[in-house]
Amino acid sequence: MPGIELTFPDASKHKFKPGTTGFEVAKSIGEGLAKAAVGVKLDQELLDLHRPLSVSGAFEVITPKSKDYKEFLWHSTAHVMAEAVKTLFPEVKITIGPTIEEGFYYDFDMPRPFTPEDFQKIEAKMAEIVKADQPFKRVEVSKAEALKREKGNKYKTELINELPTGEKISFYSQGEHFVDLCRGPHLPSTGRIGAFKVLKASSSYWRADQKNASLQRIYGISFFEKKELEQWLHVRVEAEKRNHMKLGKELDLWSMHAESPGSVFMHGKGMAMYNELIKFMSEQLFQLNYDFVNTPIVLRNTLWKTSGHWEHYKQNMYCLEIDEEDFALKPMNCPPSTIIYRTKRRSYRDLPLKLAEFGLVHRHELSGVLNGLFRVRKFVQDDAHIYHTEDQMEDIIQELLQLCDRVYKTFGFSYHVELSTRPEKSMGDPKLWEKAEATLKKALEDNKVSYKINPGDGAFYGPKIDLHLKDAIGRTWQCGTIQLDFQMPERFDLSYIGSDDKEHRPVINHRTILGSVERFLGVLTEHFAGAFPVWLSPIQVRIVPVGQDYFKDADKLMKLFRQNMVRCDVDRKHETVPYKVRAAQLEKIPYILVVGEKEAKEGTVTVRDRAGKLETLKVQHFLDRLLAEIRERKLS
Numbered sequence: 001m002p003g004i005e006l007t008f009p010d011a012s013k014h015k016f017k018p019g020t021t022g023f024e025v026a027k028s029i030g031e032g033l034a035k036a037a038v039g040v041k042l043d044q045e046l047l048d049l050h051r052p053l054s055v056s057g058a059f060e061v062i063t064p065k066s067k068d069y070k071e072f073l074w075h076s077t078a079h080v081m082a083e084a085v086k087t088l089f090p091e092v093k094i095t096i097g098p099t100i101e102e103g104f105y106y107d108f109d110m111p112r113p114f115t116p117e118d119f120q121k122i123e124a125k126m127a128e129i130v131k132a133d134q135p136f137k138r139v140e141v142s143k144a145e146a147l148k149r150e151k152g153n154k155y156k157t158e159l160i161n162e163l164p165t166g167e168k169i170s171f172y173s174q175g176e177h178f179v180d181l182c183r184g185p186h187l188p189s190t191g192r193i194g195a196f197k198v199l200k201a202s203s204s205y206w207r208a209d210q211k212n213a214s215l216q217r218i219y220g221i222s223f224f225e226k227k228e229l230e231q232w233l234h235v236r237v238e239a240e241k242r243n244h245m246k247l248g249k250e251l252d253l254w255s256m257h258a259e260s261p262g263s264v265f266m267h268g269k270g271m272a273m274y275n276e277l278i279k280f281m282s283e284q285l286f287q288l289n290y291d292f293v294n295t296p297i298v299l300r301n302t303l304w305k306t307s308g309h310w311e312h313y314k315q316n317m318y319c320l321e322i323d324e325e326d327f328a329l330k331p332m333n334c335p336p337s338t339i340i341y342r343t344k345r346r347s348y349r350d351l352p353l354k355l356a357e358f359g360l361v362h363r364h365e366l367s368g369v370l371n372g373l374f375r376v377r378k379f380v381q382d383d384a385h386i387y388h389t390e391d392q393m394e395d396i397i398q399e400l401l402q403l404c405d406r407v408y409k410t411f412g413f414s415y416h417v418e419l420s421t422r423p424e425k426s427m428g429d430p431k432l433w434e435k436a437e438a439t440l441k442k443a444l445e446d447n448k449v450s451y452k453i454n455p456g457d458g459a460f461y462g463p464k465i466d467l468h469l470k471d472a473i474g475r476t477w478q479c480g481t482i483q484l485d486f487q488m489p490e491r492f493d494l495s496y497i498g499s500d501d502k503e504h505r506p507v508i509n510h511r512t513i514l515g516s517v518e519r520f521l522g523v524l525t526e527h528f529a530g531a532f533p534v535w536l537s538p539i540q541v542r543i544v545p546v547g548q549d550y551f552k553d554a555d556k557l558m559k560l561f562r563q564n565m566v567r568c569d570v571d572r573k574h575e576t577v578p579y580k581v582r583a584a585q586l587e588k589i590p591y592i593l594v595v596g597e598k599e600a601k602e603g604t605v606t607v608r609d610r611a612g613k614l615e616t617l618k619v620q621h622f623l624d625r626l627l628a629e630i631r632e633r634k635l636s
């Protein structure tokens with residue numbers, strides 16, 4: 001009897017009768033697994049749990065813990081929402097409802113926009129459908145039959161007409177009253193949706209084309225557990241409060257403008273923070289014997305041809321013609337760094353050579369993906385290229401991990417690491433790969449860093465580790481990366497003279513710790529909700545004189561603080577002291593100093609910190625304490 005052979009994730013192979021469902025296979029593995037299952041994956045295709053299987057291949061049961069659960073959960077919830085809308089507004093025509101990065105939407109042909117009152121009704125109706133626990137049933141029909149079913153819905157008719165004749169067309173029903181043209185897959189039944197929320201509505205166009213009919217879109221999200229939804233909503237509200245573009249405007253840090261899409265205009269206060277970050281990183285690197293270099297932005301295309309960027313990355317590069325020759329703005333700092341390496345004959349005694357560059361790069365990102373400071377077209381990387389011998393690899397990785405740890409802890413970030421290993425297609429000696437991966441693992445273990453392995457996810461030219469920071473509201477951000485490169489030294493024919501007097505290839509280690517400095521500023525702003533530690537605060541001290549008579553005393557104080565490199569200003573507005581204090585608090589300034597008669601006479605200041613604590617101190621005493629706090633880069 002012909003059977004199908006399924007390869008399970010543990011690589012074991014099992015034979016089944018054709019027509020066996022995913023559920024039955026899951027059951028053969030374990031009752032618990034079958035109960036948790038929401039669907040299956042067969043050779044990369046996601047299928048309904050109860051769909052009969054007809055071909056052999058790699059098989060995986062999808063549970064709420066799998067990466068692919070969202071496709072099942074979110075898209076099924078979109079169907080439930082469509083049924084609710086259709087029940088409440090029978091004149092509506094349904095169109096499509098895909099899963100998106102976070103949640104799903106459904107587009108309706110509806111004569112008016114949806115209102116918040118509609119949302120409540122829709123959610124109530126959805127709750128009924130979920131409670132009824134209706135199974136999602138799949139039926140397959142011919143194209144002619146499909147067209148007959150969707151007569152009167154021009155959107156679905158258009159979709160069906162585009163499908164090849166002769167192919168079976170599938171519909172899914174839940175309950176008795178709702179059927180939707182759909183390829184699937186779905187959850188086994190509506191009852192599996194644990195919690196959901198209708199989020200917002202907007203108008204859209206059929207197939208995103210302004211020439212087409214205008215539609216009403218509703219966004220939603222769902223989870224298997226109610227507490228997951230609560231957590232998600234909490235993070236969303238917090239993230240909105242902390243939004244770095246909103247705070248950037250309120251705190252006068254930066255702005256973005258149509259005159260240069262995707263590039264940040266840094267205001268004085270944002271620049272103060274930017275400079276602090278660069279200073280902090282420079283101090284760290286200086287102590288580890290880095291050399292600071294700077295390479296040009298405009299570089300001839302011959303360089304990009306040698307590096308491979310011209311062939312593989314050109315669509316993201318800003319290319320220009322100068323004196324009838326091709327140039328490009330650099331999207332990465334590595335190729336020009338190799339030019340500095342090659343200016344001298346290098347000996348093993350010169351290595352490791354650590355070339356750090358706060359390098360300005362331009363990448364032409366699509367306008368649709370631009371996102372505040374998080375995704376920009378022009379940014380500075382805290383980049384470095386470390387040229388070293390194979391024997392030095394371990395020391396360098398150890399040093400880098402310790403450096404990352406110091407840097408991230410300064411901001412109060414916890415982090416985890418992902419190690420990406422050799423892909424199927426790779427270059428470089430397999431022994432070197434093995435050694436590099438073993439070195440990375442050992443260094444992570446020695447430093448007690450929690451890490452997970454992404455097998456086969458490394459670049460073809462070397463293994464890498466990515467460092468993911470966890471912010472104050474639990475979101476993670478990939479910032480640092482440490483990438484070994486066995487290819488670029490070949491492409492640029494780099495060498496050093498070893499102790500054996502022979503020529504050898506160095507290894508390049510590309511690494512950034514902050515990543516893009518602009519993006520890191522955005523992450524910091526959301527992490528601290530704009531209330532930065534003193535050393536990073538754009539204004540560290542605000543002096544509030546009690547009326548005009550004390551302007552002179554205030555100015556004298558400001559001069560003293562500025563001579564000590566403290567960022568300080570004086571509020572000279574004609575307002576009351578409480579008003580000015582309130583304004584400084586809204587600006588999240590760490591220290592507010594009130595100066596009046598008593599303070600002027602006694603050489604003291606009345607200090608209010610961000611927690612609202614008040615104390616009167618001798619000026620020098622306060623200054624010494626402040627300078628120590630800044631020097632030690634204390635977290636408030």
Ligand SMILES: [Zn+2]
Binds near residue numbers: 076
């Ligand atoms: Zn569907």
Ligand SMILES: [Zn+2]
Binds near residue numbers: 332333334385510
């Ligand atoms: Zn690089």
